[in-house]
Amino acid sequence: xxxxxxxxxxxxxxxxxxxxxxxxxxxxxxxxxxxxxxxxxxxxxxxxxxxxxxxxxxxxxxxxxxxxxxxxxxxxxxxxxxxxxxxxxxxxxxxxxxxxxxxxxxxxxxxxxxxxxxxxxxxxxxxxxxxxxxxxxxxxxxxxxxxxxxxxxxxxxxxxxxxxxxxxxxxxxxxxxxxxxxxxxxxxxxxxxxxxxxxxxxxxxxxxxxxxxxxxxxxxxxxxxxxxxxxxxxxxxxxxxxxxxxxxxxxxxxxxxxxxxxxxxxxxxxxxxxxxxxxxxxxxxxxxxxxxxxxxxxxxxxxxxxxxxxxxxxxxxxxxxxxxxxxxxxxxxxxxxxxxxxxxxxxxxxxxxxxxxxxxxxxxxxxxxxxxxxxxxxxxxxxxxxxxxxxxxxxxxxxxxxxxxxxxxxxxxxxxxxxxxxxxxxxxxxxxxxxxxxxxxxxxxxxxxxxxxxxxxxxxxxxxxxxxxxxxxxxxxxxxxxxxxxxxxxxxxxxxxxxxxxxxxxxxxxxxxxxxxxxxxxxxxxxxxxxxxxxxxxxxxxxxxxxxxxxxxxxxxxxxxxxxxxxxxxxxxxxxxxxx
Ligand code: SF4
Ligand code: SF4
Numbered sequence: 001x002x003x004x005x006x007x008x009x010x011x012x013x014x015x016x017x018x019x020x021x022x023x024x025x026x027x028x029x030x031x032x033x034x035x036x037x038x039x040x041x042x043x044x045x046x047x048x049x050x051x052x053x054x055x056x057x058x059x060x061x062x063x064x065x066x067x068x069x070x071x072x073x074x075x076x077x078x079x080x081x082x083x084x085x086x087x088x089x090x091x092x093x094x095x096x097x098x099x100x101x102x103x104x105x106x107x108x109x110x111x112x113x114x115x116x117x118x119x120x121x122x123x124x125x126x127x128x129x130x131x132x133x134x135x136x137x138x139x140x141x142x143x144x145x146x147x148x149x150x151x152x153x154x155x156x157x158x159x160x161x162x163x164x165x166x167x168x169x170x171x172x173x174x175x176x177x178x179x180x181x182x183x184x185x186x187x188x189x190x191x192x193x194x195x196x197x198x199x200x201x202x203x204x205x206x207x208x209x210x211x212x213x214x215x216x217x218x219x220x221x222x223x224x225x226x227x228x229x230x231x232x233x234x235x236x237x238x239x240x241x242x243x244x245x246x247x248x249x250x251x252x253x254x255x256x257x258x259x260x261x262x263x264x265x266x267x268x269x270x271x272x273x274x275x276x277x278x279x280x281x282x283x284x285x286x287x288x289x290x291x292x293x294x295x296x297x298x299x300x301x302x303x304x305x306x307x308x309x310x311x312x313x314x315x316x317x318x319x320x321x322x323x324x325x326x327x328x329x330x331x332x333x334x335x336x337x338x339x340x341x342x343x344x345x346x347x348x349x350x351x352x353x354x355x356x357x358x359x360x361x362x363x364x365x366x367x368x369x370x371x372x373x374x375x376x377x378x379x380x381x382x383x384x385x386x387x388x389x390x391x392x393x394x395x396x397x398x399x400x401x402x403x404x405x406x407x408x409x410x411x412x413x414x415x416x417x418x419x420x421x422x423x424x425x426x427x428x429x430x431x432x433x434x435x436x437x438x439x440x441x442x443x444x445x446x447x448x449x450x451x452x453x454x455x456x457x458x459x460x461x462x463x464x465x466x467x468x469x470x471x472x473x474x475x476x477x478x479x480x481x482x483x484x485x486x487x488x489x490x491x492x493x494x495x496x497x498x499x500x501x502x503x504x505x506x507x508x509x510x511x512x513x514x515x516x517x518x519x520x521x522x523x524x525x526x527x528x529x530x531x532x533x534x535x536x537x538x539x540x541x542x543x544x545x546x547x548x549x550x551x552x553x554x555x556x557x558x559x560x561x562x563x564x565x566x567x568x569x570x571x572x573x574x575x576x577x578x579x580x
Pocket of ligand 2: 349524542562566567568
């Protein structure tokens with residue numbers, strides 16, 4: 001028996017444990033990262049793996065599920081792009097045990113490059129998808145996902161949004177915990193290694209299964225009270241329900257647990273019963289596409305096509321549809337009350353900051369493709385020129401060098417991202433003779449998503465070995481706190497790349513400062529020699545340094561300074577020293 005006040009992500013993990021999941025695989029990414037940790041907490045004896053990337057995680061989960069076991073696979077929605085190849089194929093083959101794929105979305109977006117909707121992938125791949133509206137619902141629908149997967153032998157997607165993953169609810173589980181389901185692989189070549197001819201047969205079987213499942217899971221039309229209805233799924237349903245109840249709006253509510261496949265008969269009946277149907281869902285019109293008449297939503301322009309569906313937005317939509325005037329008691333915010341928004345910055349003492357600073361000193365006219373991680377904040381130092389997706393810094397560097405042969409190109413990639421998708425790009429740069437410098441920012445962890453482990457800390461493989469394996473012949477390793485050595489290493493790497501017509505790698509290794517910040521008690525201080533040139537607090541932008549307006553000089557916030565002493569190397573006036 002488990003009870004408590006749980007995160008949505010924790011309840012997804014608990015449902016997986018209670019459904020008999022044997023193995024769980026994931027790559028971290030907000031808002032999904034807590035699921036694997038919670039799985040290990042609830043069932044420490046079961047297998048859990050942080051895989052190198054989402055494609056590998058999905059293939060491992062599918063491989064075990066094809067062997068008859070029950071598995072869980074977790075990622076954020078942009079990770080689903082990486083996993084798209086096996087996703088489409090495994091939807092056709094199905095599984096012999098059970099598998100739930102959790103792809104967590106980020107409408108807003110709050111910590112992602114896009115607002116993409118994982119449910120669109122589910123439609124495209126023909127994989128059933130469940131859309132929970134709150135943490136308790138996430139538990140219920142994950143359990144349901146395993147039941148569907150076992151019954152139809154199909155992989156099932158669960159798509160929570162950030163507000164479901166990261167909100168908490170009281171939860172009391174019954175005594176349902178199943179023993180982990182282990183399977184054995186049964187050879188079935190026409191299914192597991194299907195040729196195109198058999199793929200068509202698998203596709204036909206999948207379509208029949210989806211029709212049966214859609215009918216079984218058809219949403220319930222309630223006893224009619226009003227002429228208008230809201231059809232909603234996920235977090236939008238929870239918001240709409242609150243708005244309708246609290247503001248007494250004239251709408252019946254219909255909850256869609258499974259946006260795909262949606263029962264055709266349900267759509268026909270809903271269109272017959274109601275004069276007006278409002279479809280509310282995040283983020284794309286997956287449900288709405290099924291309706292043809294009497295329906296308003298994103299496709300008609302009533303619902304915004306970007307951003308989260310907040311209570312305010314939903315209330316405005318429903319009042320407008322009902323032809324009612326909404327009275328708001330929103331207090332007007334005057335300019336003086338507007339909160340100051342501080343931009344996110346690298347931490348004081350972060351090893352990435354001097355690495356970026358060294359790049360700018362080594363290559364003032366350089367082009368700096370960046371990547372995904374906390375080090376994307378190097379954009380504040382003018383040392384990140386592009387940010388597209390995981391691993392794209394290396395391939396962008398190759399491309400940009402080809403288009404800008406006269407300019408130095410140094411890309412940055414974190415240690416976790418390097419192993420995720422950077423190695424393939426680096427290999428491509430080697431075999432295609434790209435004279436670029438790849439700066440690997442190694443903080444020895446996957447810091448941004450909660451310090452998940454990185455491959456080179458297992459002691460089985462180093463970053464240097466991976467680079468050598470990719471064919472790189474010039475590899476330097478430096479401590480980023482030594483600015484002079486960092487600049488020298490980058491200049492040598494640029495010269496080597498130019499002469500050898502091949503990539504060179506500089507690895508900047510410094511443990512993430514959030515793990516070391518209290519170890520070093522020495523701090524820096526600024527003397528009267530300061531000329532207020534602004535370099536340390538603007539160009540170098542250490543958050544522990546600020547401008548004392550009255551004294552017109554830089555000052556150090558001793559509570560924030562961690563004693564990295566890089567500012568001493570940055571100050572042209574030698575006005576910074578170690579506090580005695
Ligand atoms: S870099 Fe040196 S001179 Fe410039 S503001 Fe900072 S302490 Fe003052
Ligand atoms: S030593 Fe200087 S650069 Fe390092 S954290 Fe303190 S103020 Fe910032």
